[in-house]
Amino acid sequence: MDAPSVVDMTTNTTTATANAIGLVVSDLSAAMSFYAVLGVRFGPVAGDGHVDADLGAGFRLMLDTEDSIRSFHPDWVAPTGSSRAAIAFMADTPATVDRLAGALVEAGGTEVLAAWDAPWGQRYATVADPDGNNVDLYAALA
Numbered sequence: 109m110d111a112p113s114v115v116d117m118t119t120n121t122t123t124a125t126a127n128a129i130g131l132v133v134s135d136l137s138a139a140m141s142f143y144a145v146l147g148v149r150f151g152p153v154a155g156d157g158h159v160d161a162d163l164g165a166g167f168r169l170m171l172d173t174e175d176s177i178r179s180f181h182p183d184w185v186a187p188t189g190s191s192r193a194a195i196a197f198m199a200d201t202p203a204t205v206d207r208l209a210g211a212l213v214e215a216g217g218t219e220v221l222a223a224w225d226a227p228w229g230q231r232y233a234t235v236a237d238p239d240g241n242n243v244d245l246y247a248a249l250a
């Protein structure tokens with residue numbers, strides 16, 4: 109039996125798309141001002157400290173305050189000596205978020221946040237990769 113081609117593998121396995129990078133910030137206004145220097149234009153602040161910016165080509169930059177993160181992940185502490193960034197992948201459905209989170213744990217990841225329905229209208233989960241870098245999974249609830 110022949111090995112599948114790259115096209116076949118991509119067609120058969122694509123269930124999520126990387127489309128955002130999320131950063132945890134201690135001062136939302138200062139962070140928004142900093143990124144404005146680079147031409148990043150944020151939408152309105154949502155909830156207790158979340159804001160998005162369209163970076164083009166369907167890619168977004170998301171900023172969350174430390175307090176915003178702690179509102180749904182009370183054990184979160186600011187990292188020392190490492191990045192405050194996470195790569196985020198958009199799944200096609202909320203069920204896909206759950207399935208992919210489990211698959212990533214089976215592939216050597218560590219569950220950081222079990223899948224849950226976030227107040228901003230998304231199914232969300234976080235799994236750390238084998239090196240401890242956070243990978244966020246999300247899908248629209250409606």
